[in-house]
Amino acid sequence: MRKLAAAALAAVLALGLWGCQEEQVPGREIARLLEGTWSASTEAGVDYVTFSQVEGTGGQVEWQxxxxxxxxxxxxxxxxxxxxxxxxxxxxxxxxxxxxxGALLPESQGGEYLPLDYAYSDGEVTLRQGDVTFTKQ
Structure with missing residues (x-):
C-alpha cells in the first residue's frame, strides 16, 4: 500500500512540475509573425528580407x-x-x-545558407543577422 501511495504522489508531483513548465513558442507562430518585409541599414545601403507564402513552420524567403x-x-x-x-x-x-x-545566375544549382537569428517576447519577434537588427515594414 505504501508503494502505491508513493507512486501516486510521485505521479502527481511530476504532473505538477510538467504543468508549470513554460510552454515553448511553436515554430508556426514564429513563421506567422515573420511574414512580411523586414529591412536593415548597412554600411553599403539597405538589406531587405521578405518572408511570404507562410504555411506551417516555414515558407518562401527573398533577400535583396x-x-x-x-x-x-x-x-x-x-x-x-x-x-x-x-x-x-x-x-x-x-x-x-x-x-x-534580375537575370538568374547559372550557379543557382546549389544552396547557400545565411543564418538569421530571431527572438520572441510578448507576442513579437525581432530578427537579426550578426549585429544587424531588422525592422518589420
Missing part, C-alpha cells in the same frame, strides 16, 4: 541588398523554416541567385 545609389548587390530567393522556441536560428536556404538586372 540595395546600395545607396539604388543598385542591387545581392538578390536571392529560397525557403525558410522556424524551429520554434523563444530564441533560435532560422533555417534559411537560398537556391536561386540573381544579378543586378
Amino acid at each position: 541588398s540595395i546600395e545607396e545609389d539604388g543598385g542591387v548587390t545581392r538578390h536571392a530567393k529560397g525557403t525558410f523554416s522556424a524551429p520554434g522556441g523563444e530564441a533560435g536560428t532560422l533555417q534559411v536556404e537560398y537556391t536561386a541567385f540573381y544579378d543586378e538586372d
Whole structure:
C-alpha cells in the first residue's frame, strides 16, 4: 500500500512540475509573425528580407541588398523554416541567385545558407543577422 501511495504522489508531483513548465513558442507562430518585409541599414545601403507564402513552420524567403545609389548587390530567393522556441536560428536556404538586372545566375544549382537569428517576447519577434537588427515594414 505504501508503494502505491508513493507512486501516486510521485505521479502527481511530476504532473505538477510538467504543468508549470513554460510552454515553448511553436515554430508556426514564429513563421506567422515573420511574414512580411523586414529591412536593415548597412554600411553599403539597405538589406531587405521578405518572408511570404507562410504555411506551417516555414515558407518562401527573398533577400535583396540595395546600395545607396539604388543598385542591387545581392538578390536571392529560397525557403525558410522556424524551429520554434523563444530564441533560435532560422533555417534559411537560398537556391536561386540573381544579378543586378534580375537575370538568374547559372550557379543557382546549389544552396547557400545565411543564418538569421530571431527572438520572441510578448507576442513579437525581432530578427537579426550578426549585429544587424531588422525592422518589420
